[in-house]
Amino acid sequence: MERNMESAAMTTEACPNKETSMEIDEEENEEGHGEEQDIEPAAGNNIYKLVLPKDGYEWKKYGQKFINNIGKFRSYFKCQRTECSAKKRVEWLASEEQSKANIRVVYKGAHTHMLPSDEAADHDQSKSQGTSSSSSSNPNQYNLLTQVLTLRNQST
DNA sequence: AGCCTTTGACCAGCG
């Protein structure tokens, strides 16, 4: 797949498959792909790709699960930096249409470093701003927003 | 060769 995290948004493929679920009601998949034949899709044709909004940070996916409780897929990401414990959680509905319009991104923790893209995106006006990531790219604000989402989701 | 993605299994917390 294309891992153009530095140029484009990341894409996640969601394959609706039945697994350890004894209470999966009539959770029908919208794809309606073949039954058993055609186990090998033709280059991401039958599967739908989710476009994750690029926030400027680089993440490494370390897990993905389907939450039956809410009927949504959930992907777990972690900052590439070993020194950074920032995590990111993305969830979307199982339906393709709704998935594209209802993607929830939850950021957990704060980065211990500056935006990697910011450094790379540094072009010319570096003398004016310097290292202060002003309005547009302020991780702090972003994290603040995530905290709300996290609380709403965690709610111990 | 290295890095990232993907799937399954394991573990922990809670009811």
Next chain:
DNA sequence: TCGCTGGTCAAAGGC
């Protein structure tokens, strides 16, 4: 105490 859900780690594959 067991079962279930959610979360994380690990191994394999692909690029």
